[in-house]
Amino acid sequence: MTGLRERKKRQTRQHISDVATGLFLERGFDAVTVAEIAEAADVSVNTVYNYFPAKEDLFFDRATATIDRPARRVLERAPGQSAAEAVLGGLREDIVERTPWAGLSEGYAHFMRTAFASPALLHRMREMQLQMGQRLAQVLREEAGAAPDDRIPELIADHLILLQSSLMRAGGACLLNDVPPAQAAERMLKMLDDAEWLLSDRVLDYARRPAES
Structure with missing residues (x-):
């Protein structure tokens, strides 16, 4: 059974990915910065990179x-x-x-x-x-x-x-x-x-x- 901590981590990862995808589709991948994604997702830039080592990983999250x-x-x-x-x-x-x-x-x-x-x-x-x-x-x-x-x-x-x-x-x-x-x-x-x-x-x-x- 997945623990509460693991579920929260998955939820945070999915939330960041969803926010990033929305911005990419709206403005284009190259026009969006990781800092903007972090702000829109209400997390720190370091948190984004903890889940997604590269910006491209946010687009291809699977x-x-x-x-x-x-x-x-x-x-x-x-x-x-x-x-x-x-x-x-x-x-x-x-x-x-x-x-x-x-x-x-x-x-x-x-x-x-x-x-x-x-x-x-x-x-x-x-x-x-x-x-x-x-x-x-x-x-x-x-x-x-x-x-x-x-x-x-x-x-x-x-x-x-x-x-x-x-x-x-x-x-x-x-x-x-x-x-x-x-x-x-x-x-x-x-x-x-x-x-x-x-x-x-x-x-x-x-x-x-x-x-x-």
Whole structure:
């Protein structure tokens, strides 16, 4: 059970993040200072930095979970399921259910416009994608029992993360062009079908978890 102190810390972190996001969306990321965020959230600047080491962390406040998501899906894959099937199946589920991870919620286009307008945030997105691929490759190597000099885990991880990134860009482009979320989801699912059809059996079968007897 989460203690009172921990709950208060989470509430404070969420409050600061919510205040910062509101200011970023209103004025742009680069125009807002950490001092202004602290004042608006009624906390000290040091408190902001205690929860968010960098200003970019205030915008991407779920970065850790986002980076870990594909790898976690591999670790939690069902008996008989391969690594690629777990990652692609999770993407499909996110799109169908329009979870926040799929970027298909109302108002997400404004969030994206704010991110694309800031060189610092664009750089952070590239860093997050790189870290996501590295984390996935690490898990693939462990789950497949691959040798240290085997490059297959990295190649498959790069392939899957690039596919995911392409899906997110396609969905984001739809929203930026005022395509309704439901229609954007349909386009993303069709793109996912096509991408999965193009994958080789080696990719689709890699690190398949043994089926239950």
